[in-house]
Amino acid sequence: MMQDNANLSVLVVDPNPGMRASLQNMLNQAGINKVESAVNASTAIKQLAKRAYDIILCEYDLGGPQGDGQDGQQLLEDLRQHRLITASTIFIMLTSEGVYDKVVSAAELTPTDYVLKPFTVDMLSTRIKRALERRTALLPVWQLAAQGKPLDAIRACATAALTSPRYALDFLRLRAELHVSVGEQREAGALYRDVLAERPLGWAGLGLARTMVAQGQVEEARDTLAQLVQANPRLMAAYDLLARCHEQLGASNDAQKVLEEAVSISPHMVRRLRKLGEVAMENGDAEAAEKSFKQVVNKARYSEFRNPEDHVNLVKALVTRGDVQGASGVIRDLERSMRGSANADACKSFSNALLHEKMGNVSAAVAELQMAVSATRTSSGLSSHLKIGLAQACLEHQMDEQASSVMMTVMHDASSPVTVDEAMGVFVRAGRPDLADGMGQQLRAQAQILLGVADEKRNMGDVRGAVQTLMEALHMAPGNQAVMVAVAGGILRQVSELGWDHSLSVVAAGQIERLRALDPGHPRLAALGEEFQQAKRKFGISS
Template sequence: MAEYSDLSVLIVDPNPGMRGSLHNMLNQAGITKIDYAVSSGTAIRQLGKKPFDIVLCEYDLGNGSGENNGQDGQQLLEDLRLHKLILPSTIFIMLTSEGVYSKVIGAAELTPTDYVLKPFTVDALLQRIRKAVERRDVFLPIHQLVEMGSIRKAVAECLIAEEKNPRYAIDFARLRAELLVTLEELAEAEVVYQVILMTRPIAWAHLGMARCQFGQQKYIEAQDTLQDLLTHNPKFMAAYDLLARTHEALGQQESAKKILEDAVAISPNMVHRLRHLGEVAYETGDVGVAEKAFKQVVAKAKYSEFRDPEDHVKLVKTLVKKGDANQASGVIRDMERSLRASANVEACRAIAAGLLQEMSGNITAAAAELTTAVNAIGASRGLSTGLKIGLVHSCLNVKLDQQASDLMLNLMNDTESGVSMDDAVQVFEKAGRHDLAAGMGEQIKHHVEELIAHAAEQRGQGDLRAAVDTLNAALRKAPANMSLLPAATSAILKQLDDLGWEVPLAEQCAFLLERMRKIDPAHPSLEALQAQYSHTQRKYGIATTA
C-alpha cells in the first residue's frame, strides 16, 4: 500500500501498548509518518504545531496519567472543530468499545469520520482508513478551494461534482448548501436543501433548511421544520440547540430553557449546550438550573486546553444572585489557583470579585476591583461583548461613570464587537442614566460628522473607494443614522457610476435605499438617490423594474 506512504497520522491514546499496536498496524499499510498524544491536551498541542491527514483517537482518554478524569474523545473533537484545529478534510476516526459506542452514537454531537469498534483486526482498521481516504480524495479539490478563500468557485465545482460523482451527489449538494450559507446566500441554500429533501428525508437536510429559515428571520417556519425533525429524530441533538435559539428569537425564554433541559438530559456532556442552558436559565430567573449548568461547564472544561475564565464569572454572577457568598468566593479562589495568569483571567477575576464585593455592600472595594477589571480589559483578547457590557452595568452600579463611558466607546470602535452607536445609547438608557446616554449621543453625533467630512475629502480627491470604506466603517457603528445613510448611498452611487458596476456594492446600495425608506419615507434626498440608482442601472444595461 505504497500509495499511503505520504499520509501523516496522529495517534491519541493514553495506553502505550495500544499506541504501539496501532503503530504496527499502520506500518503494514506503508504509513510511517506517525506521531503520538497521550491526552486531549497533548493532542491539541500537536495539532497546533502541524496538520495531520488522519487522527486515530481513543474515546476513553482519561487525562494521560491513567486516571479517568480528563476529556473524552468526543469532547476533544468538540474543541478541535470549535477552534478550527483540524481541517474539513482531516480524517478523524474514533476508537471505542462496543458498549461505549452504543451510548454515544444515538446522541452523537460532532460525528467523526468513522468509528472503529474494539477489538479490531489490522484488516478492519485499514479497510476503514482506505474508505475514508478515498472519500477525502474526491472532496479534496473543493476543500482546497475553500481554504484558499475561493468560496464561489467551490460552489460551482460542487455542482459539477454532483454530476460526475453520483455516489457522492447528495454529499456534494450538502457541501454546496453549506458554502452558500457561508456566502450568506440563505435563500439559495434553502432551495438546495429542499431539493435534497425531495429525494430523501435526511435529518441533516431538515436541519440545514431550518438554519436557513432562522437566518432569514423566518422563525415560525424554522420552528415547524425543527419540531417535525425532532418528532422523527428525537436524538438529533443539534436540532434542539437551534430550536432553543428560535424560541429565544421569538421572546419565548421559558420554552427555550425547557428545550435545552431536554437536550442536556439526552446528551449531558456538551459544554456549549450547558453554557447556553445556564445563560437562558439565568435570564429567566431560574437560579437553581443556572447554577447547576454553570458548575457542570466549569467542571467539564477543567481539562480542556481552552478553558474560558468567563465561565467562572457566569457561575459567580449566578451565586451572587442566589446570595451564596461562600460558594462565590470558592469559585474565585479556584479561578486564581487553576487558570494560567493572563489579562483575560485577571479581568474575569476582578469582575467576579467586584460582583461579590458589591453583594456584600463593600462599594469602595467593588469599585477598586472593577477599575482593575477595566484596566485589564484593555490588554485582553477575545473576551465577549456580553461580558464587557456586563462590566459597563457593574461600573454604573458603583458610580464609575467615566469607566463605563470609556468601555462603551471602545466597544463602539471595535468592529468585531457588533455594538452600534444606537446600542451604546440604549445601554445607558436602560440603566436609567439618561444623562450619560445624552452625552454619548453627542459624542456619536460629533464622530459621525467627522467621518462624513473625512469621506467628503477623500471623494473630493478622487479616492472613491476610500470614501466608501470610510462611510461603511461609520455605518457599522451607526447603521440607522439619517445623516450617514444618504452620504454612504451617494458615495456608493458615485463609485458605481465612475468605476463600474459591482454587484455586491449595488446590492448594498439598494439595501441602504430601502433602509432610508423605512426610517424616513419623506427624506428629501431619497427620491434623487433612487433616480440616480436607476440611471446607473440603465447606464450599464442592468434590468430594472421601473
C-alpha cells in the same frame, strides 16, 4: 493503495503507550509511515497549531486512568470551534465506550467516522480508504470555498455530483451550505426541500429550518424543528436552534426546557451547557444556572482554550443563591488556574465585585469594579455579554464614566453582535438616557474620523484596509447616511479592483437598499445602484 498512503500524515491521540504502538504498527502495515502521536488533548492542540495532518485517529477516553484531561469529544469541539482542522481533515474517533450518551455527543460533532474497539488492520484500512475516497471527491470544492470563491464552488458541486454520483448527497449538502454562506437562503432552502421530498434526512430538515430563521420565519422554523427533534431525538443541533427560536419569540422558559432535554441526551457539549446556564440565569433559575456553569468549569478545566468568563457566570449564580463560600472558592480557583492574563484579571475583579456587593461591602465592590474596567481596556476577546454585565454593575454604583468606557469598547469591536441601539438600551433601562445620548454623539464623531482614515487608506492604495475601517464606522453609526454611502462605494471599489467578494457585496446591497428606504432622492443613490449592477455584470453574477 499502499503506495498512495505513503504521503499521508497521521496524528494518533491516545494516552496509552501500548495502543499508540499498536496503531503505529497497523498504520505502517497499511503503508502509512508519517505517524506522529500525542498523549492528550493539550499536546494534540499544540501540534495541530504548528502543522496540519491528513488524518487524526483519536481515542475517545483521553483522560487516562485518573480521568483528568479532555475527552476526544471535547477535543473535537475545540478543534472545530478554533478552526485548527479544516473540512478536509479526516477525524476518526476510536472508542471502546459503550456508554450511549458519550457516543451521541461524539457523533453530533460529526467526526468523519468512529471505530469501535477491538478492530483489525483490515478494518482500520477499510475505514481510512473510504474516508480518503470521499475526501478526494470533495476536495476541489472545499479548495474553491477556502479560496473565497463560493460561486465557483457551487458550480463545481453541481458538476461533481454528476461525475461522482456516489457522493451526490454530500455535494448537494455542501452546495446548500455554500448558498447559505453567500446569503442565498432561498436557493439553499429549495435544495433542502428537494432532499426531503426524497427522504426525511435530519441534516436536510435542520438546514431548511436554518434558512427559515435567516429569513425571519422564526415561528415556521420553530414548528419544523419541533417535529424534527421528535423524529430525530439525537439530532442535537436541532435542539440548539429550536431553543434559539423560542428565545427570539420571547419564550425563554421553553428555550430552557429544550436545552435541558438536549443536555440530558448529550451531556458533554460545553457550548450547550454554557448556553443553558445563560438562559437559566436570565429566567431567574439560579439553581439550574449553577448546575450548568459548574459542569462548564469542570469540563473546560483541561482545555487549552479555557474561558475565565465561565467562572464569572458560576460566581453570579452562586451569589444569587446566597452561597458566598462557594463563590469565594470559584474565585480562588480562577486566580490559581488562570492568572496572568488581562482577561482573567478582568473576570477575577468582576467576580470579587459581585461577591463584595452580596456581602454589603460597597466600597470594596466599587474598587474591584474600577480594576475590572481597567483590565477590560487591555484585554482582548472578552465577550460583549460580560462587558454589558460589567457596565450595568458600574451604573448601579453611579460609575457613569466607567460604564460608558466599557460600552465604548463593545461598540469599537466591529465583530460584536451588539448593535448601537442595544448598547444604548442598557443606559436607557438604567434610567440614564443622558448617557445614551452622550455615547451616540461620541460614536457619530468617531465614525466621522474613521471616514477620514478610510479616505487616507484608499489614497495610499490600500482598498481592503479602507473597507475594514469603513465597516468599523458602520458598526458605530449604522444609521448615518454618509457612512452608508462610503461603505457601499468603498466595497464596490474593492470589488472592481480585487475581484468579487460575495459577503461584502451583500453588505453593499444592504446599504444601498437602506439608503433608498431612508432617502429615495439621495444624490448618490442612482450612481451607486448602477455601479453595483455593472459590477455584477462584470463578474457574471446572476442573483
